[in-house]
Amino acid sequence: MSEDVKKLMEFLNNKVLSNSVRLGILIGLYTFEKMTFSEIVEYTRQSKGSISLHIQVLEEAGLIVVKKVPTVAGPRTIIKITDKGRETVKMYFELIKKVNK
DSSP states (O other): OOHHHHHHHHHHTSTTTSSHHHHHHHHHHHHHSEEEHHHHHHHHTOOHHHHHHHHHHHHHTTSEEEEEEOOTTSOEEEEEEOHHHHHHHHHHHHHHHHHTO
């Protein structure tokens, strides 16, 4: 097994990143920088309860920040990627690129 494949397997063996939904949320936030909770539910096609748990895991790992923002229509939950989250996604893309050569 190549060293790059081993590194990718180790990366994906991380409890936080081993779930495709969490990885998808991070990639979405990397792309858009911030999203509402509702946008993430729509983007992932997962239940609100499931997304709440995934967001909690990502937040506890320091990969995202969750803020409640008051709006005219009522409070909105805004999720932003942190620098650590951005670096994590960059590393993932780099590993995929190396394995894909």
